[in-house]
Amino acid sequence: DALEMHNVILEDNSSNSSGGGLLLYGLKSNSATAFSNVTVRNNAAVHNGGGIFSYTDNTTVLSNFIIEGNTAARGAGVYVGAPHYFQLTNSIVRHNVASDKGGGFYNDFTYYYSTADTQSYVNIVGSILSQNSAINEGAELVLDRQYSQTLNYNMNVANSIIYNSNNETNHVSIDFLVESKKLNFVNSIVSAANVSPVSKIALIHSLAYFSDT
Numbered sequence: 103d104a105l106e107m108h109n110v111i112l113e114d115n116s117s118n119s120s121g122g123g124l125l126l127y128g129l130k131s132n133s134a135t136a137f138s139n140v141t142v143r144n145n146a147a148v149h150n151g152g153g154i155f156s157y158t159d160n161t162t163v164l165s166n167f168i169i170e171g172n173t174a175a176r177g178a179g180v181y182v183g184a185p186h187y188f189q190l191t192n193s194i195v196r197h198n199v200a201s202d203k204g205g206g207f208y209n210d211f212t213y214y215y216s217t218a219d220t221q222s223y224v225n226i227v228g229s230i231l232s233q234n235s236a237i238n239e240g241a242e243l244v245l246d247r248q249y250s251q252t253l254n255y256n257m258n259v260a261n262s263i264i265y266n267s268n269n270e271t272n273h274v275s276i277d278f279l280v281e282s283k284k285l286n287f288v289n290s291i292v293s294a295a296n297v298s299p300v301s302k303i304a305l306i307h308s309l310a311y312f313s314d315t
Contacts, residue, residue, distance in 0.1 A: 104134045107140065109139045109140075112153075115146075122155075137164050137167075138165040139165075140167050143170050145173075147175075150175065151181035157182075164190050170194070175200060177200065179234060188223070190229055195230070199235050203240050204236060204243070206242045207244070211245070211246060226258070228260070229262045231264045233266060258285075265293045266293070288308065292309070292311070
């Protein structure tokens with residue numbers, strides 16, 4: 103089964119919980135989600151995912167999205183709870199504001215949906231994360247840890263740009279339980295004044311400007 107949505111504007115919506123603009127929850131592993139040419143603008147959520155909240159066990163691919171001006175405590179632009187497979191492609195995530203963490207993109211591996219699938223993949227491809235903000239950490243991107251050693255989690259940023267000129271606590275925040283894990287940047291540009299910790303970044307054919315905090 104496939105859930106599809108194309109050429110849509112999701113604007114000026116709100117949630118007292120999570121998923122102000124778009125909420126994807128509980129979709130099973132035998133299904134797929136394919137959305138394209140969608141603008142998610144000026145939505146708000148009290149908790150997670152002001153623009154988009156995704157917590158599913160299926161394959162989710164979002165293409166040609168503009169995600170801007172959304173607000174939430176965590177993941178103001180996009181919040182992803184550890185999925186089987188999630189990919190954001192050819193998209194712009196900008197000017198989203200988090201009152202806690204993850205202004206642009208919050209990837210939360212703390213808990214994962216599936217009790218059977220131990221593989222989790224999150225990819226940002228051909229996209230721009232720019233000028234998002236957060237009060238505490240990860241203005242552009244937060245990658246949060248998980249407590250189960252059984253989950254093999256992977257996150258890659260490929261052919262993308264992360265840029266922030268604001269004076270934030272940090273722009274990219276990474277918290278891994280497994281020491282060997284890294285956030286991979288492939289053919290990408292990262293211009294963020296603060297990344298914490300730099301030791302968790304792997305650069306592959308990429309250009310980076312940051313300092314360890």
